[in-house]
Amino acid sequence: MVRVVAGTIVSGIGVLFLLVGSLGVFRMPDVYNRLQAGTKCTTLGACLAAVGVGIIEPQWFWKTFVIALFILVTNPISNHAIGRASKKSGVPLCDRSVVDVTENLKEYEGRS
Amino acid sequence: MSDTANERTGRARDYCYLFVMLFAIWMVLTSSLQWQEVITGVLVSVVLAVYLGRTYATLGMPPLSVKRIGYFIVYLAVLSMEIVRANFEVAYIVLHPKLPIKPGVVAVKTCLKQDIAKTILANSITLTPGTFTLDIIDDTLLVHWIVVRSEDNEETARLISGRFEKYLKAVFA
Incomplete structure (x- = not known):
């Protein structure tokens, strides 16, 4: 019983973070800020949701732990890949941006 | 081509890291200590470690301490x-x-x-x-x-x- 309650609470917190993350994807002004909301919140959200299931069903705990670990390792890489591809193909930063060092780099010349 | 002793220990180390990592993941996923499962895991990990060791070695992992x-x-x-x-x-x-x-x-x-x-x-x-x-x-x-x-x-x-x-x-x- 305690296990079910604890697992549900952990999963619930995870789902809340996922909700905030998807809300962020709507509210943010450009692709880079959307990536921030879309990865930060979903990393912890998905990990907590998985581990919560593992707490409810103890024989699955280590499997869900490995799932959480793989999410932690792979999520930043997909984030980086999308961000880099957007920058390389010339997607501009939003109007509220204050600084962009890529303007002075030869690797990014003529791409925005 | 003769490798120096240093390079050889380095490569052995990379194979060991990869083997330990693969075996740990296997143990977690099967979560059982039956000897058939463990032996299959050791065999699969050894084969994968030997096969993928070269690629893994390019990462440049430091010695363990x-x-x-x-x-x-x-x-x-x-x-x-x-x-x-x-x-x-x-x-x-x-x-x-x-x-x-x-x-x-x-x-x-x-x-x-x-x-x-x-x-x-x-x-x-x-x-x-x-x-x-x-x-x-x-x-x-x-x-x-x-x-x-x-x-x-x-x-x-x-x-x-x-x-x-x-x-x-x-x-x-």
């Missing part, structure tokens, strides 16, 4: 704290009615040498509050920052990567 493992555990603790903080910070920005962002792309210099160390640093930056790594050019990381607090090179390095760099430097030195 107690000090390195200690620093790595401290690093993981710092990282988990930062991940939780990152989530609350971004959640706060998303839920704030005025959306208090001040985004920008800044450059962060790093003194780490190995590719694996730079990769770990870049991924840690992505997981921490309001920053993600766009690109790495030589020893400069291009970082998108959701609330730019400083445009000065040294100040950004201290704020963004300073927390992790000192531990990673100790691990990979």
Whole structure:
């Protein structure tokens, strides 16, 4: 019983973070800020949701732990890949941006 | 082609790392100690380690020592704290009615040498509050920052990567 309650609470917190993350994807002004909301919140959200299931069903705990670990390792890489591809193909930063060092780099010349 | 003794121990070390990692994942996924399962796991891990060892060796993993493992555990603790903080910070920005962002792309210099160390640093930056790594050019990381607090090179390095760099430097030195 305690296990079910604890697992549900952990999963619930995870789902809340996922909700905030998807809300962020709507509210943010450009692709880079959307990536921030879309990865930060979903990393912890998905990990907590998985581990919560593992707490409810103890024989699955280590499997869900490995799932959480793989999410932690792979999520930043997909984030980086999308961000880099957007920058390389010339997607501009939003109007509220204050600084962009890529303007002075030869690797990014003529791409925005 | 004759390898030096140093290179050979280095390669053996890489095979061992890969074997231990694969076997640990196998044990967790099967979660049983029956001897048939364990033996199958050992065989599969050995075959995969021998087959993939060359690719894995290009990462340049450092030799194992107690000090390195200690620093790595401290690093993981710092990282988990930062991940939780990152989530609350971004959640706060998303839920704030005025959306208090001040985004920008800044450059962060790093003194780490190995590719694996730079990769770990870049991924840690992505997981921490309001920053993600766009690109790495030589020893400069291009970082998108959701609330730019400083445009000065040294100040950004201290704020963004300073927390992790000192531990990673100790691990990979």
